[in-house]
Amino acid sequence: MTSAVTxxxxxxxxxxxxxxxxxxxxxxxYGSGETRVVALDHVDVDIARGRFTAxxxxxxxxxxxxxxxxxxxxxxxxxxIYLDETEITGxxxxxxxxxxxxxxxxxxxxxxxxxxxxxxxxxxxxxDIAGRKPDKAWLQQVVETVGLADRLKHRPTQLSGxxxxxxxxxxxxxxxxxxIFGDEPTGNLDSRAAPRSWASCAAxxxxxxxxxxWSPTTRSPPPTPTASCTSPTAASSTRCTSRRPxxxxxx
Ligand SMILES: Nc1ncnc2c1ncn2[C@@H]1O[C@H](COP(=O)(O)OP(=O)(O)OP(=O)(O)O)[C@@H](O)[C@H]1O
Ligand SMILES: [Mg+2]
Numbered sequence: 001m002t003s004a005v006t007x008x009x010x011x012x013x014x015x016x017x018x019x020x021x022x023x024x025x026x027x028x029x030y031g032s033g034e035t036r037v038v039a040l041d042h043v044d045v046d047i048a049r050g051r052f053t054a055x056x057x058x059x060x061x062x063x064x065x066x067x068x069x070x071x072x073x074x075x076x077x078x079x080x081i082y083l084d085e086t087e088i089t090g091x092x093x094x095x096x097x098x099x100x101x102x103x104x105x106x107x108x109x110x111x112x113x114x115x116x117x118x119x120x121x122x123x124x125x126x127x128d129i130a131g132r133k134p135d136k137a138w139l140q141q142v143v144e145t146v147g148l149a150d151r152l153k154h155r156p157t158q159l160s161g162x163x164x165x166x167x168x169x170x171x172x173x174x175x176x177x178x179x180i181f182g183d184e185p186t187g188n189l190d191s192r193a194a195p196r197s198w199a200s201c202a203a204x205x206x207x208x209x210x211x212x213x214w215s216p217t218t219r220s221p222p223p224t225p226t227a228s229c230t231s232p233t234a235a236s237s238t239r240c241t242s243r244r245p246x247x248x249x250x251x
Contacts, residue, residue, distance in 0.1 A: 019046045020049040020179050022081070023069065023079065024080045024081075026040050026044075026081065027078045028062075028065050040062050040065055040076070043062075043066060045066070047070070055067065064109055067181045072099060072100050075089075076089055083099065083104070102175075103177055104179055105173060105175065105181070107165075107180070107185040111165060111167070111168040114156075117155070118152065118154060118155050119151055119153070119156075120153070122167050123142075123143070123170045123174050124139070124171075126174075126175055130175075134174060135176075139174055143170060146169055148166055148167065148170060151163055165185070165186075169182070
């Protein structure tokens with residue numbers, strides 16, 4: 001797949017770069033020989049700060065792979081990924097784990113909830129691991145916005161697919177990361193629940209205004225944070241196209 005958009009590196013408020021995340025000449029290949037799959041083939045992409053960016057493309061075109069690489073969840077075969085000014089492709093494991101925990105929210109396509117924890121415990125898990133106390137007012141706002149207030153004590157197996165997805169959305173938003181990646185974050189939600197859970201919650205990430213629950217005692221957000229998602233329906237987008245499909249793409 002290949003995709004490229006260009007956004008000025010500087011601009012907007014406070015002198016921060018206008019680009020929240022960048023990929024430069026990123027290649028991601030899985031396997032070797034006959035079964036080798038080139039999921040990302042020299043991808044250049046800039047994700048603008050303070051905007052929704054949708055990554056679109058057919059199944060298997062590399063959308064999830066791109067997001068996993070941008071979020072530092074997967075390694076690249078070659079090329080560079082930057083989060084703001086930090087090149088994450090050069091970071092050692094410990095620093096990368098810390099950066100992911102502190103600066104990135106990720107909504108997984110397959111939710112990745114822990115079955116032994118209830119909904120609330122799943123939502124606060126990243127902060128619990130980091131030894132950080134959740135901001136209660138913000139947490140409540142997130143939980144209410146995604147419509148999970150009456151399901152917090154339920155475990156994932158006791159929740160519908162859409163409810164599990166909303167737990168995954170709440171988990172990504174709860175720590176107020178600098179950038180949120182949503183891998184088809186509304187795929188299991190109906191047309192009423194989808195805007196409620198994803199767009200409403202992520203709105204503070206695309207407004208320069210702070211969320212209503214903001215208080216001086218809580219961790220400050222970047223001035224113009226960012227949300228990025230894969231979506232089969234979004235109108236404005238970065239498009240994934242397969243340039244050199246390998247055997248296993250075409251069956
Ligand atoms: N761990 C892996 N090992 C081998 N091939 C993989 C692996 N993960 C992904 N792929 C391949 O890489 C390609 C891109 O996969 P990816 O999951 O990024 O696609 P996608 O655009 O997110 O698809 P979908 O819309 O179905 O979620 C696919 O051909 C897939 O089979
Ligand atoms: Mg995918």
